[in-house]
Amino acid sequence: MRTLHLTTSNFDSIFNQLNDQLDGNCTRNLKEYVFEFSNECGYGTIRGAKVKGRISFIEFNLTFNDDVKLIIESPVEKSVNFMYCAEGTLQHSFGDMSKSQKLEAFQTGIISNIRSHKNVLFIEKDNRLNSSLITVDCTANEKGKNVLTNQLKETFISNKNEDFIYVGSYNLKIAEKIQQLNAISQEGVVRTLLIEGLVHIILALELQQHKRDLQKKSQDTGSLTKREMKAIRELSEFINNYPETSLTVSELCAKAGLSSAKLQEGFKRMHNHTVNDYIREVRVKKSEELIKTTDLNISQIVYTVGFSSRSYFSKIFKQKYNCSPNEYKARNKMAISA
Missing domain, CATH: 1.10.10.60 (Homeodomain-like)
Known part of the structure; x- marks a missing residue:
């Protein structure tokens, strides 16, 4: 098994860390990073961007040749992570000794680190994975109140004593928005604005899914397998x-x-x-x-x-x-x- 480590305290350094460990090619266009690799480790693309509202977005579209354990260091009680699996599967835990949760295709996972600094993602070899990770920084906003971050902090951090993970019911609409994100062909500022808009829509759909699931009125997949x-x-x-x-x-x-x-x-x-x-x-x-x-x-x-x-x-x-x-x-x- 191959182990990769990422520290998320500085978003701009994430892609340098990926380049050091996976030996690929990293480019930057305005706020968007694109990292591509194809070697003995596997092949694929990882891209991401910081968007308005203290939000960052990373998309993994890859296949590994060996089982991979991706350890993401996250600060406690400071952020909420929204992970969606559009294709393939992955497993999440808060450390080697904690129980793992499986995230299947078309499912959302909402994660907040309350005690542990680690998010461990296990990705099986030869598993084509297309997954997105949206992270919202919920630390105090010096410029004033931020309704979104305040609500997220209250819902997923403030009232929790233990590490929190929620795995939602299936949602096809998020997969469609990720397809639209991947289909953006524009360049420059227009591309940046389109990415920001779609990331906010994806985040809204994930929050809506959580609310519906809690109300037991979630829009599930009906009779679809x-x-x-x-x-x-x-x-x-x-x-x-x-x-x-x-x-x-x-x-x-x-x-x-x-x-x-x-x-x-x-x-x-x-x-x-x-x-x-x-x-x-x-x-x-x-x-x-x-x-x-x-x-x-x-x-x-x-x-x-x-x-x-x-x-x-x-x-x-x-x-x-x-x-x-x-x-x-x-x-x-x-x-x-x-």
Whole structure:
């Protein structure tokens, strides 16, 4: 087993520590760090950023060739950690002698260190892991009261005498937001703002999940199994990557190995859309991107994103953006020339 150590007291030093222990390549773009490695240890990407509101975000997307114990040193009674597993599994404990808790795909873990300085994550070899860690610093804010940090401190720190971990019920919506986070293609300040916005949304969803679970009204996965949830996520990725592909609901069911009822239930839970509505939404968003970033004319874009009728495309585009595709293209050209 390989052991890695991280000290989180200084966020900017975390990626230097990773580079020292995993021997990869670390880059920084404004507030975002990206660490990539591919060697005898395994391969993958770890990225993170500090965002407003005393919040930091780290995403692990990796596979190790050996079992790994990742020891994260955290100050006691100062922060709350929100961990979500989008793919794979991991186990958490507060030290070698404490009981471990398993975090499976689509589950959130909320962690606060009350007595122990250690968060120990056990990651099995050959386990493809996509997991996010959001840490909120709940120490006193010199500039005034911070409603979020005060509430988190009161809920997860102040009234606790022992180390605290909560493992929530399954949540597909958080997985969708992490997909959106990974799909950000913009650069510079725009990218930073988009990352900050999505991190806050993910945090809000995790807090909402905890509240619902306590009220025993949590939005669980209904009749969906873990395999079926994974199939929904993979099919969503396929639709996003190949929006032009024309498949009926029956063909999508066959591709995912799901019944029509299961398919629709999964898409409603993950995207708040039926399958056909989701495909249409993805295609319209892709068309808007092509109008802004390419020289294709509207007829070419209609074909490229998988629509068969230009008039129908123009209708739903106007419903979403409050102008026709041609008007949108003209406005975009004016904005660029200005």
